[in-house]
Amino acid sequence: MIAFDRKLDVARGRIDLSHGAGGRATTRLTHDIFYPAFANDLLAASNDQAVFASPGARLAMSTDSYVVSPLFFPGGDIGALAVNGTINDLAMGGARPLYLSASFIIEEGFPFADLRLIAESMGAAARAAGVMIVTGDTKVVERGKADGVFITTTGVGAVAADVDLSGERARPGDCVILSGGLGEHGVAVMIARQNLGLGAEIASDCAALHELAASMIAVAGPSIRLMRDPTRGGLAATLNEIAQQSQVGFSLSESEIPVKPGVAAVCELLGLDPLNVANEGKLVAIVDPVAAPSLIEAMRAHPLGRDAAAIGTVIEDRHRYVQMETKFGGRRIVDWLSGEQLPRIC
Amino acid sequence: MCLAVPVRVTEILPDGMARAELDGVSMTIGVMMIENIAVGDYVIQHVGYAIARLDPEEARRTLDLIRSASTQNDGTTT
């Protein structure tokens, strides 16, 4: 029991293969790093599962795996991303997020200190959002077989009986509302990678959107057809997905789409389109146009929706094109990309 | 072709290099191909090198020309 009783040397120690082997080292790791960071009784019960009462008739469930390089970036880290990202996936379905699981795949040699920072960041994000991380798992892989740490979170949330948000519900005439500026997460991470030689004070927008979503549902519940958070692939990918699901087209107005100057500048320098860049704290809502003004007002009253704007309308189009009137006065398609947008020089 | 953006020189560094910025985004670029480069100059940056100096006076003239061309047909600029 000596090994078990010795605390981890968090300041200097590193993950080795024993921490994923399910023995004492694994238990030590969970007790010293994860339990204090996540701090709740369901987890501390140390069972193979968490047992909790079902809060309502309808549950939402979502899962996502998080890989990001670098693991720490201005405005967040992989831990905050893993908590907020899954909360957001639940919230976009109108759910009140309740419980999360967290599964870690850690590379041999990863510093305990970094793991603790990540776990504490997850705990803080969960507490701020009023959710609990109630179960989890840890595996360790050999050096070189992962990039530091990968995290998978699964979330469960409760959906009120009268809430029905779904990707196929957009109808011609509906209004498209965006909660704020585009591209901040993608650009912040790109700059943090430091291989572009660019410096800028741009922070990721990483944030939990469930309160904003709840306040929107409170104001305009039945008038909201659907909500999405435009993460990878950006707003362009999100709207193209909705166009396919709902069998409609979109007409956007570029001049209404908020983009911060620093983000616009980085996109200009690297030849990127902010519409294709990832966000981690923005949502797009498709709503009945009648409800749009009051909804935008309600969104602007929330810190995460201060720059909310109506950016376009749903139109009838059997080609399912997302079109945009440019600031310049012409029109173009807003296409989705086949892969990650890469910096270009020509 | 040739993605190039006007940036403002903020600091001259040794060996033909300089710091430059665009709306708060800073970078280090080669300015050895621009004669008498000075802080405050706008240069056209392409693949990490300044390839031309931007002449603010000519820029103003071009915009004036565009504005006057725009007003010639109907006497207004919308």
Add this chain to the structure above:
Amino acid sequence: MKHVDDYRDGDLARSLARRIAATVLPGRSYAFMEFCGGHTHAISRYGVEDLLPASIRLIHGPGCPVCVLPVGRLAAAIDLARTQPVTLCVYGDLMRVPTARGQSLLTAKADGADVRMVYSPLDAARVAEQNPARETVFFAIGFETTAPATAQTILYAERMGLDNFSVICNHVLTPPAIDAIMATPNDDGPPRLDGFVGPAHVATVTGITPFESVAARHSKPVVIAGFEPLDVLQAILMLTQQINDGRAVVENQYRRAVTARGNLLAQEATAKVFALRERFDWRGLGVVANGALRLNENYDRFDAEKRFSLSTPTMPDNPACACADILRGASKPAECRLFGTVCTPETPIGSCMVSSEGACAAHWTYGRFRDTADRPRLEPARAV
């Protein structure tokens, strides 16, 4: 963004567009080629064509270094990265360009080849500096605009004594390409082009002088234009006025950055390091005489083609591809039977689909809604 946003003003665009509409002669049509991919991109991205009268047609030229890069040269680089212990540094633009059997730099990287994206040639030299025991090869592409940066980097490598750094030079030149376009007749005679929107950033380096002989040789007006959409509109107005007046001279719309003689220091660097390539097989255009650069004999040791005895296979495009006609304005992208069927930006068959600046890729990505007969009538999106 200073010196950028001013040239994207929608109100000025609309009134300038009205001016253009008032300038075109009734019953006359105008066909202008924008040589540069940068212009093609601006035109597509800002929807400039929607602001032009129907009698003005824009033809998207071959001025995109990714599009015109012979596939064989990329295949040779990929092969080098796969078979030799080298680090291959490339611009992000090239990562997805397919060669034979769907291979690309991205798939080579996935297979374990050491391929790195760089944003500047200097970054590639830095990779060489940081890994002195390993060969670093920079795959250089670009027109006269980009060649000086490559030259400066080679000069830097020389100064620093970097003997593990070399370059595969694919730099190409603008005036010979314009000559090639004008020299090749279509099925029904020479290409019908009334004038050229001339390259902005190429001209910052070369000056306007080389384009004076282009205008004279072909009796076509050339207006050197900036890459912002208002620049393009103003250049179109200037070209229209020249046509109406029966003039065919070079005019400089991009006076804020382009001078008559260009950037002499940049020209000097290019001349010091490079020499003309007698033959270079432009994708989509075919062999262009003296249309490309290679490292000259004084810089042999930085020439990766010599260092690694690279041979570049000829890889002809699909015979059904209409790129050659599209580049000369004889066909429109949507008229090619490969367009949008087997040839898309994800699976490009011809040069015009390869990069977002190619005529076909730009049309597919930004403009293909214009091809649909039942194009929905759109009301401008309104703010609430």
